[in-house]
Amino acid sequence: MLIYNTLTRKKEEFAPLEDNHVKMYTCGPTVYDFFHIGNARVFITFDMVRNYLKFRGYDVTFVQNFTDIDDKMIKRANDEGITVKELGERFIGEYFHDADALGITRADVHPRATEHIDEIIDLIKILVKKGYAYEVNGDVYYKTSKFKDYGKLSHQNIDELKSGARIEPGEQKKDPIDFALWKAQKPGEPAWDSPWGKGRPGWHIECSVMAMKYLGETIDIHGGGPDLIFPHHENEIAQSEAATGKPFARFFMHVGYLNINNQKMSKSLGNFFTVRDILKIYDPEVLRFFMLSSHYRNPINFSQDLMEQAKNSLERLHNAIYSMEHLERVAQDKDLTEDDEKYLDKLEINKNEFIKAMDDDFNTADAIASLFNIVREYNMFVGENSPKKLIVDTKEALLTLGSVLGLFGKFMEKTLLDEEIEQKIIEREQARKEKNYALADKIRDDLKAQGIILEDTPAGVRWKRL
Numbered sequence: 401m402l403i404y405n406t407l408t409r410k411k412e413e414f415a416p417l418e419d420n421h422v423k424m425y426t427c428g429p430t431v432y433d434f435f436h437i438g439n440a441r442v443f444i445t446f447d448m449v450r451n452y453l454k455f456r457g458y459d460v461t462f463v464q465n466f467t468d469i470d471d472k473m474i475k476r477a478n479d480e481g482i483t484v485k486e487l488g489e490r491f492i493g494e495y496f497h498d499a500d501a502l503g504i505t506r507a508d509v510h511p512r513a514t515e516h517i518d519e520i521i522d523l524i525k526i527l528v529k530k531g532y533a534y535e536v537n538g539d540v541y542y543k544t545s546k547f548k549d550y551g552k553l554s555h556q557n558i559d560e561l562k563s564g565a566r567i568e569p570g571e572q573k574k575d576p577i578d579f580a581l582w583k584a585q586k587p588g589e590p591a592w593d594s595p596w597g598k599g600r601p602g603w604h605i606e607c608s609v610m611a612m613k614y615l616g617e618t619i620d621i622h623g624g625g626p627d628l629i630f631p632h633h634e635n636e637i638a639q640s641e642a643a644t645g646k647p648f649a650r651f652f653m654h655v656g657y658l659n660i661n662n663q664k665m666s667k668s669l670g671n672f673f674t675v676r677d678i679l680k681i682y683d684p685e686v687l688r689f690f691m692l693s694s695h696y697r698n699p700i701n702f703s704q705d706l707m708e709q710a711k712n713s714l715e716r717l718h719n720a721i722y723s724m725e726h727l728e729r730v731a732q733d734k735d736l737t738e739d740d741e742k743y744l745d746k747l748e749i750n751k752n753e754f755i756k757a758m759d760d761d762f763n764t765a766d767a768i769a770s771l772f773n774i775v776r777e778y779n780m781f782v783g784e785n786s787p788k789k790l791i792v793d794t795k796e797a798l799l800t801l802g803s804v805l806g807l808f809g810k811f812m813e814k815t816l817l818d819e820e821i822e823q824k825i826i827e828r829e830q831a832r833k834e835k836n837y838a839l840a841d842k843i844r845d846d847l848k849a850q851g852i853i854l855e856d857t858p859a860g861v862r863w864k865r866l
Contacts, residue, residue: 401456401759403621404697406629406652407553411761416620417650422453422460423615425649426623427607427632428510430467431491432476434674437687437702438658438665440502442625444688445655445696445762447504448805449623452758455804463614464507465607466492468514469600474589484590485514498675501684503806509614513606517592520601520609523643524581524594532642536572538584538597544577547638553652554630579635581605604635608648612640622649626657656699665702673702682707685807689714692764692805713772714807717798720775721811722864724795727784729818734787743781743790747797750774754801764805774798810851810865821852825861828854 402411416422426446429435435443446464453460468488477487496506513520524540527533532546544550544558551557558577565576573580580602585591591598611619617640624633633652640648657664660671678687690710694700736744750773757766778794802808824843831840844854847863855862 540582623653731788
């Protein structure tokens with residue numbers, strides 16, 4: 401398996417540090433608002449990465465944090481007349497609401513910055529003691545000039561970084577590219593006691609602390625959006641490696657930018673969309689399918705036309721599975737012909753093509769193409785007179801591979817058994833023969849309420865799940 405490593409700017413063979421156990425950390429949201437569709441691409445991508453690593457037989461420990469203290473949170477909480485904690489609780493709940501809808505499996509641990517203040521202070525104390533940090537009037541800053549590898553992730557040298565840096569009003573750091581580890585309390589801000597006085601942690605230090613607490617001093621995969629390469633992940637490396645003397649993360653993965661109608665998403669341009677906005681228009685699986693239709697490192701353009709294309713493409717896959725479910729109920733067990741065996745051989749080839757694509761830096765675009773190849777072969781070769789094994793094997797392949805991408809969940813989470821549905825259809829047909837149309841309509845409506853759609857055809861009643 402090859403993974404593109406931002407640290408080395410090339411694809412590298414992946415193997416975890418510990419045999420068969422992958423330790424993976426990604427930066428989660430700052431919980432002051434609903435997350436937007438650019439965030440969604442990142443969260444969906446790393447959910448897919450975890451799914452595929454598990455599919456390939458790895459045990460995965462996945463940590464994704466919540467930043468629940470920062471300037472934006474303080475401002476919004478003050479504007480609304482509530483505490484920062486109350487604001488954080490609210491939008492953590494909203495995050496899970498939208499992430500669950502998108503089929504994003506919850507992390508093994510979702511740590512919060514405010515729950516790790518003691519560990520943050522301990523790490524800062526180590527950095528001060530080692531000469532990598534200094535205190536000025538209650539603020540503590542990281543001394544970037546002390547860390548000789550600073551800039552290795554973003555591939556910039558210190559002189560280049562200094563040329564574009566400046567000291568903001570109120571900052572007391574000695575060098576423009578030094579960054580805050582601890583911020584002295586300002587009026588109206590929440591604060592915690594520390595050796596440097598009351599204050600709160602800087603942004604970067606929290607991820608170093610939480611990653612190392614739950615995954616150890618060196619993790620296998622660290623991920624996030626492209627905007628986190630510098631300064632966030634660069635600073636995480638500097639503070640973590642200065643403290644431990646060990647590599648912080650072996651692989652850094654970053655997801656490409658998302659644009660809206662070929663423009664950068666921005667509130668000022670009026671093209672800023674939260675996931676909540678989009679889910680009012682499209683099924684969550686359509687948004688997930690759209691995000692995975694391109695390679696995660698490539699920039700992706702979001703537009704209504706492209707979402708409609710994604711919707712139609714996903715519908716073709718769904719219709720194929722509906723067909724398989726119907727044929728599975730009527731097909732018979734038969735001996736396989738030579739042509740049947742060739743069909744199953746092609747099915748195996750397409751399954752292997754899916755794996756080959758995913759092994760090449762999680763190339764979901766090519767993996768999805770393999771799913772359509774499976775459907776095309778199925779439509780060309782399989783019919784009602786085909787042996788049941790062909791239908792069952794094809795459906796199992798689609799659902800198994802689709803689940804790696806987080807697709808086709810509604811075909812797996814069934815509230816009614818197939819046998820129960822078939823019995824309801826028999827009862828409805830009997831009611832219609834007896835001209836008890838009220839009962840027949842009620843059975844149809846009850847099934848529809850449970851996501852089962854009946855279709856009356858000349859060949860009999862067919863059904864599918866919504």
